[in-house]
Amino acid sequence: MYIPTYQDMLDAHERIKPYIRRTPVRTSDYLNELTGAELFFKCENFQEPGAFKVRGASNAVFGLDDAQAARGVATHSSGNHASCLSYAAMKRGIPCNVVMPRTAPQAKKDTVRRYGGQITECEPSTSSREETFARVQAESGGDFVHPYNDPRVIAGQGTCSREFMEQTDGLDMVVAPIGGGGMISGTCLTLATLAPETQVIAAEPEQADDAYRSFKAGHIIADDAPKTIADGLLVPLKDLTWHFVSNHVSEIYTASEQEIIDAMKLIWKHLRIVMEPSSAVPMATVLKNPDAFKGKRVGLIITGGNVDLDRLPWTHGA
Structure with a gap:
């Protein structure tokens, strides 16, 4: 198993620059006041295909x-x-x-x-x-090209956190959704070298919490067919992503379906951007665990914006 390196991430960034966008970072005074934290949202939903991937x-x-x-x-x-x-x-x-x-x-x-x-x-x-x-x-x-258990993919996802740190002058923690673990692994890969003092936090739906259970058990636990509104987070960890999760992630928090929907509505309303349910899980966990984030500079990665506008979760239910 080849473990991608920080140099692989740097090489990836040069290779992909013509085909990706350096996505903006947004803030909200209202959300900062609500959480007691200084929140920075990296808007990967603004990529041309609508996602960090x-x-x-x-x-x-x-x-x-x-x-x-x-x-x-x-x-x-x-x-x-x-x-x-x-x-x-x-x-x-x-x-x-x-x-x-x-x-x-x-x-x-x-x-x-x-x-x-x-x-x-x-x-x-x-x-x-x-x-x-x-x-x-x-x-x-x-x-x-595996969706996440591929060193080339993880090195590419790691470029997001490199930009994020440049755009924010440093963060106390970065929170990203976790399904198979590609984005979290890329975040760990980059921050372990670039900003080792920055904590990496993973956020997961309660109804697809195999990464949380794996993290607590110390080995991969895989669910075959979980059901959650966060359809981008239905897949289990694999050996390569587990390497990064088990070695570098500080904590995994979970959120219920309703908490995910509420966070999604909150971000749509106050950041005025379209995002999908999977992208709302980090915000849901920040709201659910205020003491863990209060007074901190917290980066949240909005991973994607490909949502069916005719079937929004608050109009059709989870």
Whole structure:
């Protein structure tokens, strides 16, 4: 297992600069007063495909040699990695095959197709996803770019925290959502070298809390088919992301479905930006655990904004 390094992150940042945006950091006086903390929101929902995953996907796609690239890329994803890999592949002019759960939001399927990705649907479970993908990859021969358990992807995601630290003059802690752990791993990778005094905190839905339980148990615990409104956080940790979580994450907090919805509404209202439920989990955990964050400079990564506007959680329920 190759563990990506800080130099890999720096190399990734140079490689992907033409294809990503240096996303803005937003603040809110109201949210600062509400929490008693100084909050900084890194708006990865402003990336062209609408999510941070364009960083890791672009690093993988543009790191391929020409012979590999000619065969294209393939992955399985509930949405954002699929759309971001399709986007990067479109930019390089190569094919992209994606396995997605049939229950993935229509908005995310539409985005994948807009960028030229070919979708094969599977049942909404890890086992079905992996079985379907094995068949699709065997047929296509594309390079497998795992949504998170891939050193190229983690190095790419780490570029977000490099920008974040430059834009904020330092933070006491950075909070990011955790599903499979790609963003958290990239955050750990960067901050362990760039700002070792900055704590990395992971935020997870109560109804998909396998990372929290893994963290407490000291080994990976994987759920096959959890159900939560935070559809981007349904996947389990793997060996590479577990390495970063177990060695560098300070704490994992969880939030209920209603707490996630309430935090999502709060950010929509006071930052005036579109974000998806997965991106609201960090804010939900800050609101739920005020003593842990009070008086601190806290960075929250808004990981994505690909939400179905016809099915908002507060109009259709969780």
